[in-house]
Amino acid sequence: MSRRDAAVETVLRKRWPDPACWDAVVDAVCSAESSYDADQVLIQAGTAIARHADRIAVDLRRQQGSFGTAVGRGVTVRALALAGTGDLRALPALHSLAEHCGLPYSRPEARVMAALPPAPAELAAVMRTKLRRDGDRYHGNTTALEVLALCGADAALAVDDVAMRLDTQYAYDAMRVLGRIGPPAAATADRLAAYATGRGKGARGSYPRRAAWAHWKVTGDPALALDVCGAAVRTGTASHGLPFLADLGPLAAAHAAPVRRLMESPGAWTRTYAAHAYWRITGDPGPAIPALLAQVDPAWDGDPAMPVREAVRTQGEIGAPAVSAAPLLRRILAQGERLGRPRAGVRILADQAYVRTLTEALEGIDGWGK
Template identity: 30%
Template sequence: MPRLLGLLADDRTWTAAATALACIGRAGSPTRESPAARSAGDGADANLAACVYWKVTGEPGPCLERLGPIATADLPHPALHRPADLGAHAARWADRLRALTADREPLAHVEAAHALWAATGDTAHTVPVPASAVRGLAEGAYLPVMPPRYGNPARIRPAARPAADLLRAVPDRDERRRGSGGRRGFVQDEGIRNAVDALLTEGCADHR
């Protein structure tokens, strides 16, 4: 904790330190002043700061205020994944999130489905989305936008089984899933493998 608190004083390390403290949760409550100050501004870290404040204090107010425009925007927002952090507090945006589960943007409908499930437990609109999102990989295709799609299904346990069924044969294929050459390609493939392993673990657990 003392080392992370020290890193909050440096703009170059603030984001990484704040993200780590958010994972620690309530034990990181001594950090409340830094995220509270940043969440009130217009800087690039304002949305993250509001979410960190929620994680370390349990007070959703600043996060709800910051994320309202994200969840209700006319177009999918790059930070659409953040409402999921609020759980049931994000239920006020359920109608908008439900509509976004049918969005054509490659990642928006996956993030919206995860946020909707976290907020309401709705499975009618969330279960079909992960299976649709991972179908390309099951058929041997890989695009750089794919990796974030595999983390959310593993969290939405009711949705994990159909997505896992599609990907069950992927780990045994003698090929790399990558969109780049060199070292980056290895990193991309490893990330995909780890995410698919997590998804299969959740899917198998549900199956049992």
């Protein structure tokens, strides 16, 4: 096995690889020894390669050519890797890629771009361009909307472009973006209300709950969200309404009793969402903590059927009252192997997300009141 292949295998498998392994990956990608696997690993590296940012930025400019406008896989890999470190020098390349339909179409790769916290408005402008250039392409829309949702209110300039997706197959994702943008998206309130009441084009399944939640976020009026999401809890389609009731918090006090009953549901996701919602609504962590702790399997391998990460995150939000979970969370965080279930192309990203959740949960529990 070559040095490059050994390094790629190690960083895919080990949560805390020797920094020399990351050095070898950067060397491979910035030379003629690059490979698809090495590229995929570099895109997922994040701050692990921050010390190589200058080298990657130089190589990115070389890939772009003398005019700085060339696009292609080499430019994409380096721009995403640089973005993952939080380096703003990635932005011009991302803009150029968006202009030429060169940004990636997979959600995990797109989310790497959200690692540019100093520049969410500029990142939102890139995604707005992507929406306009990609037209009806499925992944082009879903990835752009994913990142715009992460930009929150900084995506306000994209409201019209997002609203255009409300009558398409991307409506559910568009509602999430509009809700995250909030009051600057108030002009979409009537259309969101139509979806929430079943009058929107294609309104079905969980659309009404998300639409009602988004309506509350853009208008500040919780009445529709309380009615629609509360009805979901009472009629047995609760898993789609519980996260929104949790966001409403004490405003949803009238629904506390049915939410608590759902903590005994046979479905793990429903139990977890119900525990989170009950705590957010009532402020009482007592019933929620054991329900959440029961979902934290130390042998979890990333199986999406299990709400382990969500249970951990909620315990961190609860803080000191969840102190009984701290020893288990520390043991999980100290494990040397990455999550094994996600495919190689997203394994590092998935594991990094889990590590962040564990770390932030422990900070929430240990740092309560400081």
